[in-house]
Amino acid sequence: MFAMLRPLAAHWITAVLLLYRAEAQYSSDQCSWRGSGLSHESHRRDVEQVYLRCSQGSLEWLYPTGAIIVNLRPNTEPSSGRTAGSHVCVKPQPYSQGSHVYLEHEGDLRMLLAEEDQVLGAVHCFRLAEGALFVEAIPQTDISRRITAFQYELVPVQGPGAHMYPYLHPDSAGSGVFRGVASGTNEPSLAVVTLSRLFHQKSGAFAWGGARGRGWSGRVNVPRHCSVHPGQDEYLLTGSIHFTEAWLGCAPRYKDFLKLYTKALKAGTNPCQIDTN
Numbered sequence: 001m002f003a004m005l006r007p008l009a010a011h012w013i014t015a016v017l018l019l020y021r022a023e024a025q026y027s028s029d030q031c032s033w034r035g036s037g038l039s040h041e042s043h044r045r046d047v048e049q050v051y052l053r054c055s056q057g058s059l060e061w062l063y064p065t066g067a068i069i070v071n072l073r074p075n076t077e078p079s080s081g082r083t084a085g086s087h088v089c090v091k092p093q094p095y096s097q098g099s100h101v102y103l104e105h106e107g108d109l110r111m112l113l114a115e116e117d118q119v120l121g122a123v124h125c126f127r128l129a130e131g132a133l134f135v136e137a138i139p140q141t142d143i144s145r146r147i148t149a150f151q152y153e154l155v156p157v158q159g160p161g162a163h164m165y166p167y168l169h170p171d172s173a174g175s176g177v178f179r180g181v182a183s184g185t186n187e188p189s190l191a192v193v194t195l196s197r198l199f200h201q202k203s204g205a206f207a208w209g210g211a212r213g214r215g216w217s218g219r220v221n222v223p224r225h226c227s228v229h230p231g232q233d234e235y236l237l238t239g240s241i242h243f244t245e246a247w248l249g250c251a252p253r254y255k256d257f258l259k260l261y262t263k264a265l266k267a268g269t270n271p272c273q274i275d276t277n
Helices: 002-024 115-120 254-267
Strands: 033-036 047-052 056-062 067-072 087-092 099-105 108-113 124-127 132-137 147-155 172-181 189-201 216-222 235-242 245-248
Touching (some): 087 115, 099 147, 172 216
Antiparallel strands (some): 056 147, 087 147, 189 216
């Protein structure tokens, strides 16, 4: 009897060891996921479900094979309506390769990030209601150097700059001039600004130029439709930090803002409700 049990016991031990090995191939919390295609190398047609429940996080898929579906399910009350009009923005790492990233909704796929575009590190946004992320590995004979990696953020569609990158609470505010704007057709534009006044800052996006400096300087992303004009005109600049970078909304001239602000005070209007776009 014991002799008959040994093959069965060996089978279960092998199964447990294989399961343990597969589990060891990935790590996950509610915000980020890190996995390996080696966990289902022999099942290339398998599609693994990944659930991320935070407003921001990251994904890193080593040696991608097969496909994974990334379900973004933020932990908010459905009745709160906080995610009803939300967007998700995804930024690939410059070393990301080995997979295409699609939007999947009810079986339909739409390309979001082709493998060759990921090296640019450009941010792509979509409505949360548009579906999940379908990450499909590109068949390779050698997957040893392939890693698919990106960051994501959930952003509510409110506030200035909502056309490209919406935010609710500005992380920085000041007035200054645009010193230069990178050429090209990418969205958004990368600009260099110098602030003569820094009213508020939560991060180190703007650094003081010292005693001989002209103020606080930094690099910012600006939606291309904002028509940034480098020169002597001073603008009111407000923005927020996303993916460790500063993002601005469209900026009014500082003198025009002051006129509107003074007019609103005289009319008894709340200055915070001024539309500067």
